[in-house]
Amino acid sequence: MNNIQPTPWDSAVFGTDCFEITRPDAATLCKASEKTGHYTVKIDPLADKQLLHEYGFYYTDTLIEPVCTRENWLPQPDPSASADRDITLEELLPMCDHSFLHGRFHRDFNLAPMLADARYKQWLGQLHQAGNVFALRHSGELAGFIAADNGNLLLHTIAPSHRGRGLAKGLWTAVISDLFHAGVTTVRSSISAANMPVLNLYVSLGFRFEHPVDIYHKLTR
Numbered sequence: 001m002n003n004i005q006p007t008p009w010d011s012a013v014f015g016t017d018c019f020e021i022t023r024p025d026a027a028t029l030c031k032a033s034e035k036t037g038h039y040t041v042k043i044d045p046l047a048d049k050q051l052l053h054e055y056g057f058y059y060t061d062t063l064i065e066p067v068c069t070r071e072n073w074l075p076q077p078d079p080s081a082s083a084d085r086d087i088t089l090e091e092l093l094p095m096c097d098h099s100f101l102h103g104r105f106h107r108d109f110n111l112a113p114m115l116a117d118a119r120y121k122q123w124l125g126q127l128h129q130a131g132n133v134f135a136l137r138h139s140g141e142l143a144g145f146i147a148a149d150n151g152n153l154l155l156h157t158i159a160p161s162h163r164g165r166g167l168a169k170g171l172w173t174a175v176i177s178d179l180f181h182a183g184v185t186t187v188r189s190s191i192s193a194a195n196m197p198v199l200n201l202y203v204s205l206g207f208r209f210e211h212p213v214d215i216y217h218k219l220t221r
Helices: 008-014 026-034 050-054 089-096 113-129 168-181 196-204
Strands: 004-006 018-021 037-043 058-069 081-084 133-138 141-149 152-158 186-189 208-220
Touching (some): 004 026, 008 018, 008 113, 026 050, 089 133, 089 141, 113 141, 168 186, 168 196
Antiparallel strands (some): 004 018, 133 141, 141 152
């Protein structure tokens, strides 16, 4: 059905057919209950969720979109912070372990945490191959990464060794300043509404928030 789109990149990690439902009407949700696989629905937070619950879908996350223009940008420079693209994938991959616990894959009780980590590693590999990953450095030490494409901050984390030290504002400033300098006019990201540290980080840098969306999953066995 046109309302059920395969997501083969997810299937390759989770070991079952994976799909995204683009229109969660009764006929489509019924079809998802008949065919084995893992299903995702992204829906307006104010939309009626009754049908989703009736067909066994369960809530996993709410995503919000931080947005910042040059006019609203509040840089927080740190002279010890820098960003570059001179980094190997092998250096980056260990930082994905247990780093995205607010994400929908980790919060889905039907998915093993190890596989959720593998999903983010797969995505990071694709972004690195495309040359879209900034290594974040503090005093010359690898401190994290941000994957960015055309002003969209797609995946990011701070290395465990550098967390809790108040470094994120300066590190994000290094990357976002580079993007604005390159001609980007608006920087966007997508974060879990439950990820309060990152939400507060974006607030401190002048971002506003748009386009909330609730994420529902279903595993049909």
